Amino acid sequence: MGENILQLEAIKVRYSGLPVLHDISLHVDSGETVCVVGSNGAGKSTLLRAIMGTQRVFEGRVVFQGEEIQRLRTEAVVSKGIIYVPEEKMLFQPISVEENLRLGAYVLHDRGTIEKNLRFVYTLFPRLQERRFQAASTLSGGEQQMVAIGRGLMSNPTILMLDEPSLGLAPILVDEVLDTVRRLKAEGMTILLVEQNVREALDLADRGYVLQTGKIVAEGTGQELLKSDMFRSAFLGI
Amino acid sequence: MDILVSSLFAGLLIGMVLALVALGLTIIFGVMDIVNFAHGEFLMIGMYTGLLTAQATGVDPLFTLPVAGAVGFALGIICYYGFIKFVMRGPMVAQLLGTFGLMLFLRNLALLIFGSEDRSLHHGVLVGKSFELGMGIIIPATKLAAAGLSVAAFVAVWLLMNRTKVGKALTATALNPQGARYMGIPTERMNALAWGIGGGSATIAGALIVNFWSVNPFVGLLFTMIAFAIVALGGFGSVPGAFFAGLVVGLITEIPGFWDFMSYTFEFEWMMDVPMTSFKYMWVYVAYFVIMVFRPRGLFGWKQ
Numbered sequence: 001m002g003e004n005i006l007q008l009e010a011i012k013v014r015y016s017g018l019p020v021l022h023d024i025s026l027h028v029d030s031g032e033t034v035c036v037v038g039s040n041g042a043g044k045s046t047l048l049r050a051i052m053g054t055q056r057v058f059e060g061r062v063v064f065q066g067e068e069i070q071r072l073r074t075e076a077v078v079s080k081g082i083i084y085v086p087e088e089k090m091l092f093q094p095i096s097v098e099e100n101l102r103l104g105a106y107v108l109h110d111r112g113t114i115e116k117n118l119r120f121v122y123t124l125f126p127r128l129q130e131r132r133f134q135a136a137s138t139l140s141g142g143e144q145q146m147v148a149i150g151r152g153l154m155s156n157p158t159i160l161m162l163d164e165p166s167l168g169l170a171p172i173l174v175d176e177v178l179d180t181v182r183r184l185k186a187e188g189m190t191i192l193l194v195e196q197n198v199r200e201a202l203d204l205a206d207r208g209y210v211l212q213t214g215k216i217v218a219e220g221t222g223q224e225l226l227k228s229d230m231f232r233s234a235f236l237g238i
Numbered sequence: 239m240d241i242l243v244s245s246l247f248a249g250l251l252i253g254m255v256l257a258l259v260a261l262g263l264t265i266i267f268g269v270m271d272i273v274n275f276a277h278g279e280f281l282m283i284g285m286y287t288g289l290l291t292a293q294a295t296g297v298d299p300l301f302t303l304p305v306a307g308a309v310g311f312a313l314g315i316i317c318y319y320g321f322i323k324f325v326m327r328g329p330m331v332a333q334l335l336g337t338f339g340l341m342l343f344l345r346n347l348a349l350l351i352f353g354s355e356d357r358s359l360h361h362g363v364l365v366g367k368s369f370e371l372g373m374g375i376i377i378p379a380t381k382l383a384a385a386g387l388s389v390a391a392f393v394a395v396w397l398l399m400n401r402t403k404v405g406k407a408l409t410a411t412a413l414n415p416q417g418a419r420y421m422g423i424p425t426e427r428m429n430a431l432a433w434g435i436g437g438g439s440a441t442i443a444g445a446l447i448v449n450f451w452s453v454n455p456f457v458g459l460l461f462t463m464i465a466f467a468i469v470a471l472g473g474f475g476s477v478p479g480a481f482f483a484g485l486v487v488g489l490i491t492e493i494p495g496f497w498d499f500m501s502y503t504f505e506f507e508w509m510m511d512v513p514m515t516s517f518k519y520m521w522v523y524v525a526y527f528v529i530m531v532f533r534p535r536g537l538f539g540w541k542q
C-alpha cells in the first residue's frame with residue numbers, strides 16, 4: 001500500500017438544513033480497495049457526491065493528493081483524476097457504446113492513450129467490443145453497467161469510485177461485476193466502492209467503513225468488520 | 239407545369255434557409271430543454287447587421303456573413319451568461335416568460351435604434367439576376383445563393399457537432415448533463431456554446447435573406463413561429479430533422495402560390511376570391527397539427 005490519496009476530514013453535508021453526514025473522516029491509500037457499506041439512506045451515495053462536488057460540503061475538508069478539493073466544480077474534480085460511476089449509470093443512451101466510452105476520455109488529449117485505454121476496456125469487457133456500434137440503450141442492465149465502469153476507466157483515473165455497481169442485476173451478473181472489481185484491484189487500481197452486497201464487498205476490499213445514519217460507526221479490514229458485533233447487529237440482525 | 243416546378247424549387251430554396259433558422263432553435267432546445275422565444279429576434283438582428291454592414295462598406299450582404307455570425311455568436315453567449323443562466327434556476331414557466339421577455343426587449347431595442355420603417359437593400363451584386371433552367375423555370379440568384387450558403391452553414395454546424403470533440407461534448411451535455419459533468423465536461427460552457435451557435439446560425443440566416451426580404455423590428459416573430467413548427471416537425475433536438483422539416487415547410491409555403499396561379503389561369507372564380515398566398519403560413523401549422531396527431535415525436539424524434 002502506498003501513500004494517502006484521498007482523505008476526508010470531518011465533513012458535514014446537509015440537505016435543506018437537515019444534516020445527512022456528520023463528521024465523516026476516512027482515507028483511501030494508493031492501490032487500496034476501500035468499501036463503504038451501510039443500509040439504505042445511510043448516506044453512502046451522498047458521501048461520494050460530496051467528494052465529486054455535486055453535493056455541497058458544509059464543513060470539513062476533502063483532500064486529494066495533498067490538495068483541498070471540496071470547493072471545486074464537478075468537472076474540475078474529474079480532471080484531477082477522480083472518477084465517479086453513479087448508481088444511475090447516466091449513460092448517453094441513444095449513442096453507441098464506443099462513443100460513450102470515448103466521451104469517458106474527455107479530459108485526456110493524447111490519442112494514443114485514449115486508444116490504449118479503449119483496448120484495455122475491450123479486453124476487460126469483450127462483450128462491449130462485440131456491441132461497440134450498438135446504441136447504449138439497446139444493451140442489457142449488466143452490459144450497461146459494463147459501459148458505465150468502462151467509461152469511467154477511459155480517463156486513467158487516479159481513484160475510481162463505484163456507487164452500487166451491482167444494483168438491480170441478476171445474481172450471476174452481480175458476481176461478474178464484483179469479479180471485474182477484483183481484476184481492477186489486481187491491476188493496482190485505487191477503488192472506493194459503495195455496495196449493498198455487504199459480505200462479498202467486504203470480502204474483496206482491503207478495508208471497510210460502516211456508515212449508519214450519516215455517521216461512521218465502525219472501520220477495519222473486511223474480515224474484522226464481518227466478525228465484529230457492531231457490524232453483525234447492524235446488518236445481519238444477529 | 240413549369241410554374242409548379244418553379245414553385246417547388248422556390249420552396250426548397252427557402253426551406254434550406256428556414257432549416258438554418260430552425261437549427262439554432264433545435265440545438266438550444268436539445269442542449270438545455272429551453273424554448274427560445276427570442277430566436278426570431280436574433281435573426282432580425284442578423285438582418286440589420288447584414289444590411290448596415292453592407293450599406294456602410296458597399297459590399298454585397300452575402301459577404302457580411304462573418305460579421306453577422308460573430309454578432310450572433312457573441313449575442314447568444316451574452317444572453318446566456320447575462321440572463322438565461324439565472325432563469326434556468328427557476329421553474330419552467332419562468333424560463334418561458336424569460337425568453338419571451340428577451341424577445342420583447344430585443345424587439346423594442348431595435349425599434350429604439352432603427353425605427354419602425356421597413357428597410358431593404360438593392361445594391362447586392364446578385365439582385366435582379368436569375369438563372370433559367372429551361373422549360374421556363376427561373377431561379378432568382380439571391381435565393382439560390384442564400385440557400386447554398388445556408389446549406390454550407392448547416393453542414394458546418396453538423397460537422398462541428400459530429401466530428402469534433404467539443405461537438406461530442408455538446409451532444410453528451412444534451413443527452414445527460416449530470417453524466418457529462420461526471421466525464422469532466424464543463425456543461426456550463428457547453429450551454430453557452432449552444433447559445434452561441436444558436437444565435438450565430440440565426441443571424442447568418444438573417445444576413446442571407448436581407449437581399450430579398452425587407453427588415454423591420456417586428457420581422458422576427460414570423461420566423462420564430464416557423465422555426466417552432468420546423469423543430470416540432472423534425473423532432474425536438476434533432477439536427478437532421480431540422481433540415482428535412484425545413485425543406486417540408488419551405489415547400490408548404492410555396493404551394494399556395496401555385497394554387498393561386500392555377501386559380502387565376504383557369505379563372506376558378508370561387509378560388510380567386512380567396513388568394514391562398516395570403517394564408518400560406520397557416521398551412522405550415524395545418525401540416526404541423528396533422529403530423530402531431532400521427533407522429534407526436536416529429537419526423538426524426540429524438541427527445542421525448
